[in-house]
Amino acid sequence: MAADAPSAPAAPVPVRDRHDALVLIVTWIVLSIIACLLVALVWGPHLPPGRASTSAADQQDAYIVLGTMATPVVVGVLLYFAYAAIFWRKPKDDDTDAAPLHGNTKVSATWIIGTAAVVLSLAVYGTVELISPAGAGAGEGPQPIWKPAGTTTSSLTSWTPGTSNILQVQVIGQQWAWTFRYPQFGGFESTQLVLPVNEPVQFNVTSLDVIHSFWAYQLGVKADANPGLNNVAYTTPQSIGSFEVRCAELCGIWHGSMFTTGQVMSDADFMAWTKTTATQLAAVTKLLPPYATTYDPTVVATMGKVNQQLGLTGGGGGYYSPGDPVQP
Ligand SMILES: [Cu+2]
Numbered sequence: 001m002a003a004d005a006p007s008a009p010a011a012p013v014p015v016r017d018r019h020d021a022l023v024l025i026v027t028w029i030v031l032s033i034i035a036c037l038l039v040a041l042v043w044g045p046h047l048p049p050g051r052a053s054t055s056a057a058d059q060q061d062a063y064i065v066l067g068t069m070a071t072p073v074v075v076g077v078l079l080y081f082a083y084a085a086i087f088w089r090k091p092k093d094d095d096t097d098a099a100p101l102h103g104n105t106k107v108s109a110t111w112i113i114g115t116a117a118v119v120l121s122l123a124v125y126g127t128v129e130l131i132s133p134a135g136a137g138a139g140e141g142p143q144p145i146w147k148p149a150g151t152t153t154s155s156l157t158s159w160t161p162g163t164s165n166i167l168q169v170q171v172i173g174q175q176w177a178w179t180f181r182y183p184q185f186g187g188f189e190s191t192q193l194v195l196p197v198n199e200p201v202q203f204n205v206t207s208l209d210v211i212h213s214f215w216a217y218q219l220g221v222k223a224d225a226n227p228g229l230n231n232v233a234y235t236t237p238q239s240i241g242s243f244e245v246r247c248a249e250l251c252g253i254w255h256g257s258m259f260t261t262g263q264v265m266s267d268a269d270f271m272a273w274t275k276t277t278a279t280q281l282a283a284v285t286k287l288l289p290p291y292a293t294t295y296d297p298t299v300v301a302t303m304g305k306v307n308q309q310l311g312l313t314g315g316g317g318g319y320y321s322p323g324d325p326v327q328p
Pocket residue numbers: 173174176211212213247248249250251255258
């Protein structure tokens with residue numbers, strides 16, 4: 001397209017340019033509608049992290065909205081590039097320069113207003129999507145502002161399915177393993193992360209040594225695990241099955257092996273699991289520090305004495321070693 005130089009005397013727009021603009025705009029609209037439908041309806045349901053929890057579903061919805069809004073921009077750029085390469089190509093023997101461009105007020109204004117509207121509306125949408133799903137599965141620090149609707153923390157020592165009292169699960173990171181403590185079931189600490197389906201859960205994430213990051217991928221939960229700090233994140237698992245737990249913060253030489261698999265099960269199976277596990281770990285639970293939102297890492301040094309009492313071999317970095325006969 002030739003430029004409309006604002007200072008130049010009004011010259012009629014060449015017929016060829018008008019034709020190009022019309023073809024480009026109509027083609028852009030048609031291709032954009034097709035591509036947006038494909039992105040939203042065909043690709044969208046396959047976008048990560050899936051819909052295994054409320055926070056995961058919210059994140060997938062956000063990706064679908066962002067992807068769909070970006071699609072007309074991508075289509076426009078690629079279409080213009082292809083159209084220019086095909087129809088505005090110069091003959092091989094034409095070595096002359098193209099006509100100089102001196103700006104185009106209409107194009108500039110349209111671009112600035114259009115991109116500003118897209119970016120600002122997405123900023124508003126992103127903020128709402130962070131606030132309304134109770135922090136969107138991210139850590140909110142020790143005093144969360146956004147909590148799941150209809151939940152309270154009425155008891156830290158008991159939990160019953162289907163009540164407003166929210167399930168508490170403490171996530172403890174240490175080099176290089178995750179453990180999970182259940183204060184409402186006697187405070188046992190397990191290497192297994194087990195959750196009931198369709199029950200809101202509050203993760204209280206902390207660390208015993210360096211900064212880790214608790215990332216329950218399919219649940220759409222990611223929260224930094226900082227020593228001496230309780231970082232709270234919420235979600236509600238929506239489907240029974242397994243999910244991956246990884247560390248998303250480079251935390252030392254075995255960072256890459258700091259992963260486990262979590263399980264979402266029915267209320268009845270979850271209650272049975274807590275009962276069995278509490279019984280199995282009763283001897284170890286008695287020796288654990290009392291449940292707290294953070295733990296003093298210097299206490300870890302005294303755990304070797306506990307291990308001696310139990311006849312265990314470990315105690316180097318935490319409460320147990322992989323070779324120990326009894327594991328939390
Ligand atoms: Cu880590």
